[in-house]
Amino acid sequence: MNHIQKKKCRMSSAITVLFFLSISSANQQEMSLEGTDMSLEDLVNIKVKVASKSEESISDAPGVISVITQDQLKRFGGTTLGDVLKRVPSLLGTTVYMTDRSVIASRGDQVMPSSSHILFLINGRPVREVLEGGIKSEIYESFPVTVIDRIEVIRGPGSVLYGSQAFSAVINVVTKSPDINSVTVSGALGRDLHNHVSANINYKFGDFGMTFAGRYADKGGWNTDWRAPKDTIGGIDTVNVTIPDYGPGLYGELSFKGLRLMGSINQWSTQYYVPDYQKAKAVFPFGDATGRITWEKYFADIGYEHEFNEFYSFSVNATGTKSRLKTTEFPFSKRDAYEIIVEETNHFKPFENFNILLGGVLGYITGEEGNTLDEKIKFNEGHEQIHFSGYLQLDYRWDWCKAIGGVQLNKVKDFDVDFNPRAGLIFYPFDNVNIKTLYSTAYRAPSINELYLNHDAMRGQMVARLPEDGVKKQELKPEKVNTFDAGVNYQDSTVQFGLNGFYSKMDNLIIQDRDTTRYKIPTWDNIGQVTIFGLECEGKYYITREWLIEGSILYQESKDKQHSEGNAAPLPAFSAKGGLSYQGYGLTVSAFNSYWQALDKKFTAKMNKSTGNFNMLNLNCSYNFNYLIKSRVIKELSITFAADNLLDEEVWLPAWGLLDPSSRIPYNEGRTLYGGFKVTF
DSSP: OOHHHHHHHHHHHHHHHHHHHHHHTOOSSOOSOTTTTOOHHHHHSOEEOTTTSSOEETTTSSSEEEEEOHHHHHHHOOSSHHHHHTTSTTEEEEOOSSSOOSEEEETTBOOSSSSTTEEEEETTEEOOOOSSSOOOHHHHHHSOGGGEEEEEEEESOOHHHHOTTOSSEEEEEEEOOTTSOEEEEEEEEEGGGOEEEEEEEEEEETTEEEEEEEEEEEOOOEEEEEEEEOSSSOOEEEEEEEEOOEEEEEEEEEEETTEEEEEEEEEEEEEEEOHHHHHTTTTOOSSOSEEEEEEEEEEEEEEEEEEEETTEEEEEEEEEEEEEEEESSTTOEEEEEEEEEEEEEEEEEEETTEEEEEEEEEEEEEEEEEESSOTTOEEEEEEEEEEEEEEEEEEEEOSSEEEEEEEEEEEETTSOOEEEEEEEEEEOOSTTEEEEEEEEEEEEOOOHHHHHOBOSSOBOHHHHTOOTTOOOOOOOOOEEEEEEEEEEEEEOSSEEEEEEEEEEEEEEEEEEEOOTTTOSSOEEEEEEEEEEEEEEEEEEEESSSSEEEEEEEEEEEEEETTOOSSOSSSSOSEEEEEEEEEEETTEEEEEEEEEEOOOOGGGOOSBSOOOOSEEEEEEEEEEETHHHHOOSSOSEEEEEEEEESTTOOOEEEEOTTSSOTTBEEEEEOSOEEEEEEEEEO
16 A cells, blocks of 8 residues: 555544544534624624733724634635635735745735744744744644634734734634534545545533644645756756645643633644755755755643732733754754743723733743754754743723823843833724724844854854854844834724725844855844835625625835835735625535735746736635534534635745745645535534
């Protein structure tokens, strides 16, 4: 039996086991599906917690916020969390050449060779990667989508409350509460053995709650030819690759009154590409500069919250994240890093309409980078950082206006104290209308690798500038951003609409300096300064309870300090998204399209396939037979059909992060059709 047949057999066995598990665990007393009783007004005017760490309406939240609701998740589907996030206004899916192959960029900010400018939260708790400074590939590709209740996104800085990496966006995934006892299993199979299977268990008994979810997906492998410069003399190498795309994801949660324990495990494998190394085979004769790369992330949090009275409540959390990475070819990287933080948050309400948020965080990070060929080789070992932050936010609401102010103090070992303020006014000139004017700042502390990496292919700043006398002197500065937002929003019981303008100035950006006139080996350095400004528009409209239409537009321009022509990042100046959905009488039919304008001419492909304007159209359809059979045992018995990239537009993007990003690398293969089922007891 070959490898593909074994995987197909394992998938079939997993579906069978999960199906019979769901039958044996079925709860026969709960009859309604979660979320079906929500009114249209509740769906449009949903409450969020991400902006102030306490529940508030979107119109009152001190930030430009979008929410993907449970209703939208059911209507439009999505194989991965990354698929879902690409539907969020002003978020774009992209990639880099190697260590962060699945990237989400906010408002045109993809100036870094990773997603280090976006902070990812699970139920308000940070899930950070600390060695490189922000990799989230395995989360975006493997986190169980079926356990998600909603996704809250702040577009713009969030460092006042969340610290490092909350630079251009904060994404908060809120998982389902075990309010309804249920077991759900689903699976789908597509062409070339594309498959995914998932299962959820929710159980509540008195004050005790339990949620477990798991998924496994394998997109079967995308076979294509990749071309790269052969060596420093000339010529072209053509390498045939079958790009893997698979991995498992698990999430679990136990709760009792105010106590909550949660954790997740995510893993993902795919292909990476390093054209620069392929070109330098005379120096690095290690074979083709492409190979398999695997990420792993382990997350756990234990927290307790308690409301003493209407004037005071508090919460305390201990959170740990462990991140791993491994490559099969040059540079043969093997990483292992973790962060542990303890945080306390206090909410005060001395009188009506006045809120005070006060908290502090103490954290510890460490990690190392080794070599997959020799366990004894270490490129970064024995380094650690202790960091502390304290934050204060105040807000007061009048009938016609809300004022917000806040500041965060950050102290990272070997760095000066850093302050990040926030201020804003929200006006309410008419019923259902608000006008937001906001000023926000954020920072990102240098990661361990950016300081201490000592590799033949890349070095940290501390290694490159270590004086001969052996005295270590800190050279890198934290990245900083200042953002202004101004926008008008309208909400009623069926319509939500927003128009917002933004301006961000980013300083001290830590960029891989690959200019060999400065360093013999590429080195991390503060050589980036970028301004990004733009206009974003979003809206959704429930024509009836069955019909939903939604859409968004983003126009952005990014300029580096040299004011070079075209955008500083390989993202379109103009992009648009839109979806139409019908859900009623057991039937769901939804279509969602994302449009990219062609990239600036400076990103024109000199090698491999060039992608200009493109549309990414996806369909999601299902029929719930329980609408006809009215079973008291089965809450949902659905057949499903989905089409990814219905227009069959293969997408290749720049090898971003290298000195010459003109060599394109594969990003999204052509059309894939899925058929499957979903059963809930």
